[in-house]
Amino acid sequence: MEQQGLDLMDQALGFHSNKAQQQPWPLSGRFVLVEDCVDTSGAFVLHHILKRSFTSHPSSAVIFLAFANPINHYDRVLRKLGCNLASQRDTGRFFFLDMLMLQCPVEGEPNHDGLAAVFEKIERVISELSPENKKFVTVIIDDISCLELAANGSSNDAIDFLHYCYTLTSENDYALVALNHRDIYSDGERSTFKLEIEYLADILVKVDPLATGLAKDVHGQVMVLNKETQKQHGISSIKVHNFHFKIKENNTEYFYAGSRT
Amino acid sequence: MAESVCRSLRDGALEGELAPTLTIKDSLASPFGFNVFSHILVQLSSQIVAGKSQSQGMVIVALSRSPSSYIDLLKMNGVDVESSKKWIHILDCYTDPLGWKDKTRKSGDITDPSNQILSSYKTVKDVNRLFSVICDLGRGLVGGSKSRFCVAIDSLSELLRHSSVQSVASLLSNLRSHEQISCIFGLLHSDLHEERAVAAVEYTSSMVASVDPFHHSVDGQGSNLGNSSRQNLTKGKFNVRSKRRNGRVRVTCEEFRVEPSGISFAPVSSVDGAAVAVAGLIPKVQFNLQLSEKERVDRSRVVLPFEHQGTGKPIQIYDGRRSLEDSNNEATPISGGKKEDSGRGEIIYYRDSDDEMPDSDEDPDDDLDI
Numbered sequence: 001m002e003q004q005g006l007d008l009m010d011q012a013l014g015f016h017s018n019k020a021q022q023q024p025w026p027l028s029g030r031f032v033l034v035e036d037c038v039d040t041s042g043a044f045v046l047h048h049i050l051k052r053s054f055t056s057h058p059s060s061a062v063i064f065l066a067f068a069n070p071i072n073h074y075d076r077v078l079r080k081l082g083c084n085l086a087s088q089r090d091t092g093r094f095f096f097l098d099m100l101m102l103q104c105p106v107e108g109e110p111n112h113d114g115l116a117a118v119f120e121k122i123e124r125v126i127s128e129l130s131p132e133n134k135k136f137v138t139v140i141i142d143d144i145s146c147l148e149l150a151a152n153g154s155s156n157d158a159i160d161f162l163h164y165c166y167t168l169t170s171e172n173d174y175a176l177v178a179l180n181h182r183d184i185y186s187d188g189e190r191s192t193f194k195l196e197i198e199y200l201a202d203i204l205v206k207v208d209p210l211a212t213g214l215a216k217d218v219h220g221q222v223m224v225l226n227k228e229t230q231k232q233h234g235i236s237s238i239k240v241h242n243f244h245f246k247i248k249e250n251n252t253e254y255f256y257a258g259s260r261t
Numbered sequence: 262m263a264e265s266v267c268r269s270l271r272d273g274a275l276e277g278e279l280a281p282t283l284t285i286k287d288s289l290a291s292p293f294g295f296n297v298f299s300h301i302l303v304q305l306s307s308q309i310v311a312g313k314s315q316s317q318g319m320v321i322v323a324l325s326r327s328p329s330s331y332i333d334l335l336k337m338n339g340v341d342v343e344s345s346k347k348w349i350h351i352l353d354c355y356t357d358p359l360g361w362k363d364k365t366r367k368s369g370d371i372t373d374p375s376n377q378i379l380s381s382y383k384t385v386k387d388v389n390r391l392f393s394v395i396c397d398l399g400r401g402l403v404g405g406s407k408s409r410f411c412v413a414i415d416s417l418s419e420l421l422r423h424s425s426v427q428s429v430a431s432l433l434s435n436l437r438s439h440e441q442i443s444c445i446f447g448l449l450h451s452d453l454h455e456e457r458a459v460a461a462v463e464y465t466s467s468m469v470a471s472v473d474p475f476h477h478s479v480d481g482q483g484s485n486l487g488n489s490s491r492q493n494l495t496k497g498k499f500n501v502r503s504k505r506r507n508g509r510v511r512v513t514c515e516e517f518r519v520e521p522s523g524i525s526f527a528p529v530s531s532v533d534g535a536a537v538a539v540a541g542l543i544p545k546v547q548f549n550l551q552l553s554e555k556e557r558v559d560r561s562r563v564v565l566p567f568e569h570q571g572t573g574k575p576i577q578i579y580d581g582r583r584s585l586e587d588s589n590n591e592a593t594p595i596s597g598g599k600k601e602d603s604g605r606g607e608i609i610y611y612r613d614s615d616d617e618m619p620d621s622d623e624d625p626d627d628d629l630d631i
Contacts, residue, residue, distance in 0.1 A: 029446075044519065090372070116361040119361055119362075120361070123362070159422070160358075160359060163358070164361055167327070167355065167356055167357075170326075170327045170329075170330070170358065171327065192453050192454075195289060195450075195452055195453055196422075196453060197452060198289055199289065199292065199453070210477075220455075234293065234294075234295035234296040234299055235292060235293060235295070235296065235519065236519060236520065236521045237494070237495065237519070237521065238494040238495070241496070257620075
């Protein structure tokens with residue numbers, strides 16, 4: 001597939017325009033955490049990465065855990081972006097795990113087996129992938145707040161599940177992408193949950209409204225914090241990117257603040 | 262000082278004394294605690310292999326990083342992991358801490374015979390069992406009762422998440438009291454826990470090393486690296502508090518810099534520090550509420566509208582313009598039409614005192630006697 005021009009979001013996530021430097025899937029082995037709030041939804045970042053994962057390499061596969069929306073929603077959104085989820089599913093590159101009705105059984109205490117079973121399902125899907133599609137797998141979770149709800153509000157169980165998904169990045173070099181709603185966890189005790197996940201993340205994408213309020217031409221601002229982690233040493237360098245975005249019908253535009261006339 | 266911390270760990274415990282214990286504390290504002298942990302791990306490992314430390318072996322309890330990353334880390338730093346004399350063992354609490362994987366097999370904890378230095382541990386919530394497993398592995402490394410080994414726990418925060426503060430504190434105490442343990446060091450993310458949990462861990466440690474941001478943000482929003490200064494992305498402060506045997510507490514401060522090859526420590530550069538500290542204290546407001554000298558002088562020269570000038574001339578009502586002589590070239594002010602009227606009236610204003618500030622709280626019009 002022709003490599004399209006890279007936008008600011010791609011560059012911030014680690015895609016390189018120089019083909020020599022370009023890895024087949026730069027998100028391999030990394031956990032991308034997208035944080036949004038009520039005022040500005042970060043779902044467009046998930047859609048962007050989802051589309052990119054299909055166009056980046058012919059051997060990539062996506063396992064999508066949907067806790068928030070049914071498949072029709074994503075089908076419609078991605079179709080506008082020029083991506084056909086149904087055909088990807090038919091060719092064995094897109095696996096949609098519908099978790100909307102998931103409610104972990106309660107037996108006095110939150111039952112760990114609920115999320116353990118979900119993880120088992122993911123492992124089974126991975127094991128059934130064809131060998132060529134196993135190379136660049138991306139697991140996308142939409143979203144963590146709903147995952148916590150499905151775990152009966154047990155943030156510990158939710159973090160355990162995320163930890164297990166995270167081991168997929170280190171053991172198999174897969175990519176993990178998840179969306180979290182930051183403002184749910186903004187106060188006191190609940191903020192620990194958000195911080196735990198931020199510690200785990202290799203790339204943090206924070207989506208915020210503009211400080212000046214609503215605007216027609218700019219829908220919000222994005223801060224991407226990319227920890228260039230050498231897994232052995234820990235964080236070796238951190239790159240921060242800041243830019244604005246505008247969500248249009250068929251794509252999202254990213255531009256530096258003030259560069260729009 | 263990072264050097265003295267490494268030395269204390271290398272020298273280990275005296276007979277009959279508790280083992281020195283280091284807690285490395287960081288936060289999201291300066292998340293480089295693992296860099297410090299890796300640095301100390303590599304230093305101590307080199308000394309063990311060279312036979313220069315009290316410890317003859319090391320048990321790493323891997324909770325937040327994969328065991329293979331530790332093997333790669335040591336190899337990359339030239340430490341021989343596969344030597345014939347086995348000195349290291351990694352307890353894998355990372356890959357499957359709760360036993361979710363391969364549930365059908367229910368294999369339990371296994372020591373892979375083909376891999377001599379790795380064991381998996383699948384019941385991370387059972388801290389008591391963790392203690393006995395660590396001791397068994399350590400004894401397996403160093404043998405007899407006189408030899409000692411050290412313990413590295415890569416995430417005390419993960420342990421605290423899986424079990425209670427009391428369990429973790431008692432684990433650390435038990436490890437410290439063990440006659441064959443030379444030293445212990447672990448990493449803790451202070452912003453993930455209540456203060457009492459952090460305090461409990463600090464109390465059981467003989468050394469606490471805090472990894473702090475280079476610049477503390479003034480407005481309190483700096484908990485996220487993205488909001489903080491550029492320097493916080495690569496540098497920071499390394500503050501060590503160590504308890505001596507006689508009860509005295511020693512506090513030292515250094516700067517650290519994170520590089521792709523690792524982490525380096527240097528004494529605090531005082532010039533930078535002072536200037537930056539001052540800059541950090543100045544509040545960021547948009548208005549300057551202070552008066553400069555010139556402004557003070559100009560203010561004292563302002564003629565107030567209804568103040569008696571007392572120069573002998575007929576009292577003129579100052580309607581906001583400059584004196585009549587100066588006003589010829591100026592545009593006519595809006596109040597110009599009223600001048601004829603106000604010229605007939607008199608307003609006498611007496612100040613209460615000479616040093617009354619012109620805009621004190623009293624309403625000057627209170628003294629009008631028209």
